[in-house]
Amino acid sequence: MxxxxxxxxxxxxxxxxxxxxSGDGARPGGRPLAQAPPAKAPGAVPAKAETxxxxxxxxxxxxxxxxxxxxxxxxxxxxxxxxxxxxxxxxxxxxxxxxxxxxxxxxxxxxxxxxxxxxxxxxxxxxxxxxxxxxxxxxxxxxxxxxxxxxxxxxxxxxxxxxxxAGQQVLAPKGSPITGYNDTLKGRKVCTATGSTAYDALKAKSYGAVFADTATAQRTVPNQLDCLVKLQLGLVDAVVTDNALAAGQAAQDPAVDLKGDPFTTEYxxxxxxxxxxxxxxxxxxxxxxxxxxxxxxxxxxxxxxxxxxxxxxxxxxxxxxxx
Structure with missing residues (x-):
């Protein structure tokens, strides 16, 4: 970790x-499959790409x-x-x-x-x-x-x-009782990025997770990786994000892994x-x-x-x- x-x-x-x-888009002077669809959990919430x-x-x-x-x-x-x-x-x-x-x-x-x-x-x-x-x-x-x-x-x-x-999925510590995007999220502190499809999914169906900003605990962040830091510090219990991003985070930290199945299909x-x-x-x-x-x-x-x-x-x- x-x-x-x-x-x-x-x-x-x-x-x-x-x-x-500049406001008119001026630039800085220097230069400086068919892919198989992810499995869907029972009762999955369809992604906006399908609505x-x-x-x-x-x-x-x-x-x-x-x-x-x-x-x-x-x-x-x-x-x-x-x-x-x-x-x-x-x-x-x-x-x-x-x-x-x-x-x-x-x-x-x-x-x-x-x-x-x-x-x-x-x-x-x-x-x-x-x-x-x-x-x-x-x-x-x-x-x-x-x-x-x-x-x-x-x-x-x-x-x-x-x-x-890709698809949305839950990331949590390996020993966590959270098993995926389901009732095991109830009462758990969940982090996600503002403006992300994960935030929209939780807003539509949170399973009782606590994910919105409060005066004492910021659980929505500008950058999705900030959620991994909060998870590592014990400030949240889980992260909801694209499984593609979550897989990279699990590769960074062997103490966490993906839980359950992807619950959306996104492109x-x-x-x-x-x-x-x-x-x-x-x-x-x-x-x-x-x-x-x-x-x-x-x-x-x-x-x-x-x-x-x-x-x-x-x-x-x-x-x-x-x-």
């Missing part, structure tokens, strides 16, 4: 850079340029909102100081396609609850941050096709500002190429490098849906 806390602390050293740009007709269906792919692509090329770099704290997904490796992970690998592929180099990226670390704001205010061009596509969010941002399938997409249709289509073309090649596709190579040790049995990415 001490080692896990050490990695957590090291990963959070990068200062938040959400602000600092309306295919919110993850996106625009047809295209390699054509457009006004957004032209602006990015003129600037010479892609500004991307990412996580720096999610082990295996988007984290700053304390040994190298380099941002790495499954999401970061996809960012590099997008930058290489648009700008000809995977290094032409300005990374901005943004909290979970500021992803939409960062897009709407023009602070970033895209967000690649384990962001679930759902019916509410497609009103606020434009999304690519799905690049990963991660690359997000951009509403109206940036040329950028959405270009990213979808990148994803077409990223999925190609079967077991030797860039997607599968990234999966084997970053996720296979903790999320076993995945045979490929979710199939894209178009509208």
């Amino acid at each position: 001490a080692a896990a806390c050490g990695l957590t602390a090291a990963a959070t050293m990068l200062p938040l850079v959400l602000g600092g740009g 309306c007709t295919d919110p993850e269906a996106s625009l047809q792919p295209s390699s054509a340029d457009g006004p957004t692509i032209d602006r990015i090329k003129k600037a010479g770099h892609l500004v991307v909102g990412v996580d720096q704290n999610s082990f295996r997904w988007g984290y700053r490796d304390p040994a190298t100081g380099r941002l790495d992970g499954f999401d970061i690998a996809l960012v590099r592929a997008i930058a290489k396609n648009i700008l000809g180099s995977e290094s032409k990226v300005t990374y901005r670390a943004i909290p979970t609850n500021q992803r939409i704001e960062a897009l709407q205010e023009g602070k970033v061009d895209i967000v690649v941050r384990t962001m679930t596509v759902n019916c509410e969010r497609i009103k606020q941002a434009a999304f690519s096709t799905a690049y990963f399938q 991660y997409g690359v997000a951009t500002k509403l109206g940036n249709d040329d950028l959405v289509r270009r990213i979808n073309q990148v994803l077409v190429d990223y999925r190609k090649g079967g077991n030797e596709s860039p997607w599968m190579k990234a999966y084997r490098r970053w996720l296979a040790a903790d999320l076993k049995g995945i045979t490929g990415p979710p199939a894209p849906k178009y509208r």
Whole structure:
């Protein structure tokens, strides 16, 4: 557990850079499957991705340029909102100081396609609850941050096709009486991130868990990894988050593990500002190429490098849906 806390602390050293740009989106001067669906628990609450007709269906792919692509090329770099704290997904490796992970690998592929180099990226670390704001205010061009596509969010941002399938699950200490997303949560202190689909799920059906903020115990946090710290310190009894993220946290701390089965089905997409249709289509073309090649596709190579040790049995990415 001490080692896990050490990695957590090291990963959070990068200062938040959400602000600092002008309101018109001016940039900083420097450059710096078919996947098997997760098992569902009896009585599972459907994820928001299932409460309306295919919110993850996106625009047809295209390699054509457009006004957004032209602006990015003129600037010479892609500004991307990412996580720096999610082990295996988007984290700053304390040994190298380099941002790495499954999401970061996809960012590099997008930058290489648009700008000809995977290094032409300005990374901005943004909290979970500021992803939409960062897009709407023009602070970033895209967000690649384990962001679930759902019916509410497609009103606020434009999304690519799905690049990963996940589900909400409970993380708790190995000796905990909590067995999953069920009545064993009653009266237990549960942590989740504000603005996350986990928070929405608990709000809809909490099983008696105590998860909202109070004057004495903050159980909703801006960054999801803060929940692991609270769990390690004994300030909460469990965490509810995407199983993809929770698997990385369990890999950091052998004293905790995933409980029960995933109780939602969710899809991660690359997000951009509403109206940036040329950028959405270009990213979808990148994803077409990223999925190609079967077991030797860039997607599968990234999966084997970053996720296979903790999320076993995945045979490929979710199939894209178009509208």
